[in-house]
Amino acid sequence: MAKDTKTxxxxxxxxxxxxxxxxxxxxxxxxxxxxxxxxxxxxxxDVIDRYFxxxxxxxxxxxxxxxxxxxxxxxxxxxxxxxxxMIYGGISVAVMTILTFTTIIWW
Amino acid sequence: xxxxxxxxxxxxxxxxxxATLEGKNKFLGFWFFLGGETVLFASLFGxxxxxxxxxxxxxxxDELFGLELVFIMTMLLLTSSLTSVYAIYHMKNNDxxxxxxxxxxxxxxxxxxxxxxxxxFYHYIHGEHFTFRSSAFGSAFYTLVGFHGGHVLFGLLWxxxxxxxxxxxxxxxxxxxKFYVASLYWHFIDVVWVFxxxxxxxxxxxx
Numbered sequence: 001m002a003k004d005t006k007t008x009x010x011x012x013x014x015x016x017x018x019x020x021x022x023x024x025x026x027x028x029x030x031x032x033x034x035x036x037x038x039x040x041x042x043x044x045x046d047v048i049d050r051y052f053x054x055x056x057x058x059x060x061x062x063x064x065x066x067x068x069x070x071x072x073x074x075x076x077x078x079x080x081x082x083x084x085x086m087i088y089g090g091i092s093v094a095v096m097t098i099l100t101f102t103t104i105i106w107w
Numbered sequence: 108x109x110x111x112x113x114x115x116x117x118x119x120x121x122x123x124x125x126a127t128l129e130g131k132n133k134f135l136g137f138w139f140f141l142g143g144e145t146v147l148f149a150s151l152f153g154x155x156x157x158x159x160x161x162x163x164x165x166x167x168x169d170e171l172f173g174l175e176l177v178f179i180m181t182m183l184l185l186t187s188s189l190t191s192v193y194a195i196y197h198m199k200n201n202d203x204x205x206x207x208x209x210x211x212x213x214x215x216x217x218x219x220x221x222x223x224x225x226x227x228f229y230h231y232i233h234g235e236h237f238t239f240r241s242s243a244f245g246s247a248f249y250t251l252v253g254f255h256g257g258h259v260l261f262g263l264l265w266x267x268x269x270x271x272x273x274x275x276x277x278x279x280x281x282x283x284x285k286f287y288v289a290s291l292y293w294h295f296i297d298v299v300w301v302f303x304x305x306x307x308x309x310x311x312x313x314x
Contacts, residue, residue, distance in 0.1 A: 068301070083135075086135075093145075094145045101153025101154060
């Protein structure tokens with residue numbers, strides 16, 4: 001009996017934990033929608049100079065992707081040291097690749 | 108852990124996708140793959156950024172793109188990312204039925220996205236006469252966006268076959284990593300799309 005109660009309460013605890021994570025993910029989704037609408041609205045409204053718009057929409061994309069990685073893809077959870085190493089390794093090579101391709105056309 | 112425990116776990120662990128060695132390896136290997144995918148897409152983005160002014164007298168990004176369809180496509184893919192989060196939530200609570208329903212919704216949204224993309228390409232090719240061979244910009248555009256579209260198609264077929272194969276099996280420690288990894292892939296497709304709609308479409312419109 002006592003054992004059963006223990007099992008049940010751990011299951012409840014897990015369900016609670018899953019629910020808590022779900023809540024954060026729904027908030028993440030709302031934020032991502034807001035970032036997307038903001039980016040489109042900035043470009044459509046054409047109120048800001050183009051030299052400012054491009055860094056702003058790139059920043060919005062970056063923040064949105066960080067949310068996606070950490071909340072939707074669970075990178076904020078424990079045991080994600082190796083995934084972080086993999087993805088940041090990938091991102092650093094990606095940045096160098098894009099730098100190479102965009103600077104090579106200057107000359 | 109015996110084979111019987113993997114296929115018929117008495118109690119579902121907190122993280123069924125990482126409860127077995129095979130699951131842990133799938134998880135690590137898949138993140139390794141995603142790191143590689145990041146570099147692969149970066150080379151396509153770099154090519155696009157280098158060539159997007161080389162229109163060879165053909166239509167430019169600003170003349171070509173309309174933002175309405177791209178906005179709808181973005182919302183479809185973003186929502187499908189959330190529905191696959193729902194599916195994994197139900198997987199962790201060991202609820203096969205609800206997980207399959209949300210995976211089904213994810214697949215439906217993905218196909219809607221793909222339909223929009225095919226319509227868009229069809230419109231460019233037949234309406235605007237902008238093809239892969241029109242200019243360096245055309246080649247770079249179709250390669251980058253088409254490669255992403257190919258990833259979407261692959262992801263859809265992958266998730267669809269997981270649904271069909273496991274519909275009668277129930278969730279266990281053998282197939283939980285499969286569902287989890289497929290959902291990671293689907294989120295990654297959305298990550299790439301965020302940069303496509305920003306770098307290709309929005310920056311193309313700004314000029």
